[in-house]
Amino acid sequence: MNKLSIFTLFVLSVFLFSCKSDNDRPFNQLTFIWDQTKCADPWGNGENKTNEETKTAVISFLEDEGVQVQNLDFDDKSKLDVYCESCACGTGQRILVEVRSEDIEKMEDLGFYQ
Template sequence: MTKYLLILLIGLTSLGCSSDDDSSENNLVIYNQTYCSDPWESMENNRDLVDQIITYFATKNIVISNVTIDDKGTQQVCLACFCLTGKRIILEVNKNDLEAIKEYGFQEYK
């Protein structure tokens, strides 16, 4: 319960601090999820994964505006942590955070 309150507080704070709601200030980035090499904790449930990603990047001072998870990636059937699950994580981030988010393996998505 506290985790959801923290996420709500972070979301409301980011909305309240926004000085410009122009969507051109945001960029889409994409990441192919691994089985266990991602810096945030792996979650089976997509809703829990979204919460985990938002919370993780909040601790890194990177605000995530939107998160989409789909199964359109390439799944690798292997047992190594770095193998791909087939899930793609698509985030919307402020253009000022673009270089920082790329350090975590995200790429611009157009």
């Protein structure tokens, strides 16, 4: 019984300490999302560019608009249609941009969403 209790406590501890919440990020950073298009993004990158090239283009675009990028990442959860061939169709990828709270209004004006 004693070994079972210790094992249960250990497993519970692992689960509790391994979980990371969104509250772990600094309070002055917010994440904004952009659904990447095949060729209609304002930074002029098309779907044939690498993530690194897109990252550089997005950061440069946002800095030109006065936004300070804290972090930029990608995921594959875009809801834009990827099966059409229009320039405004999606690539299936989203661009996730963390910015300072001072830049919320600028990001919304540029078409990013939370």
